[in-house]
Amino acid sequence: MFEDITSVTLHGALTGLAKRQRVIADNIANIETPGFLAGKVSFEDELLGAVQAGEPGSARISVARSLEPTREDGNNVNLDHEVLSNIDTSLRYQTMLRGVDDKFGLLRSAIRG
C-alpha cells in the first residue's frame, strides 16, 4: 500500500537529508580540527536516476570528502557554507515531511469517508 514510487522516493529523500544533517553537524564540530576535510552527502542525482529506472528503493547515499582548498592547518570546513547548507537541509526535510503527511492524509480521508 505504501510501496508506490512517490512514497518510497519521499522516504529515501528523508533518509538522505537526515544523513546530510548529521554530516553538517560533524563538519561544524570539527571546524578547528587540523587536517579535517569537510564531508559532503550526495543522493539527489542517484535518487532521480533510480526513480526514472523505476526502482526508487535502490538509490544509495554517498558521503565524500570535500576537495576544496585547505587553510594552513589542513582544515577545509567553510563555516558560511555549512550554516547555509544546514538551513537548506532543514527546509527540504520539512517539505518532505509535508509530502509524506499529505500522501497518508489522502488515504485517511478516503477511509474516514
Place this chain on the structure above:
Amino acid sequence: MSIEAIAPLAAATGLGPLAATGTDAPAGTGGGDFGAMVAQGLQKLQQVQNTADDLAVDAAAGRLTDVHDYMIAATEASLATSLTVAVRNKALDAFNEIMRMQA
C-alpha cells in the same frame, strides 16, 4: 346559478399526466448525466494526484524551484479526494433513501 363540473387540476397547474421518463433515474444507478459526471470527477482526481506525485518526486530529487507549486498541487489533491468522498457519500445516502421509499 349553474354549477360547473369539477375540472381536473391539470388545467390550473399546467402539469401533464404522469409519463414514464428516464430522466429522473435515482442517483447511483448510472442514469445519464450524473454517472458521466462521477466518472469525469474520478479521472480529474487521478490527474491531480499524479501531478502532486510528480512534483513530490521533483522536490525529493532537489529539482523543484518553487515549493508553493508543490504545496498547491498537494492541497488540490487532498481537497479533490475529500470532495470525491463527500459526493460518493451523498450519492449513497440518496440511493439508500430511495430504496427505503420503495420498500
Place this chain on the structure above:
Amino acid sequence: MTIFSAIGIAGTGVTVYRKWLDAISDNVANINDVVPVSGQAFRARYVQAQAVNYGSGEGGAVVAGTALGDPKGRLVYEPENPLADHEGYVKYPEIDLASQMTQMIMAQRAYQANLTVVDRAKDAYQAAIQIGKG
C-alpha cells in the same frame, strides 16, 4: 542550488563579504611590517566583487579576484631600527588604518544584511510549507 534560491543568492553575498573581512584583517595585521628601503612594502589586498549573471536578477555575487596595492610604501625616519639604511630610513606599507576600519564596518554590515535575507527567506519558505495544511 538551495531549495529557495534566495537563500543561495544571499549565501554568495555572505561569502564575498567574509572574504572582504579576511582581506581587511590581513591588511590591518600587517600594517606595521617594516622592510628595508630597497625592498617592497607589504601590499594591501583589495577584493574585487563582481555580479554573477548580471541582468538575470538571480546570480548573486562572487569574488572575481584580488588586487594588490602599491609596493612603494612610505619612508619613515628610524635610525635605531636594525633594517634602516645609511640615511636612517625604513619602509612601511601604505595602508590607512582609518580607511580599513571604515571598510570593516561596511563589510560587517553587508554580511549581517545578507544573513537577514537568509533568515527572512527561511521564514517565507516555512510559511509556504503550511499552505493547505490542517
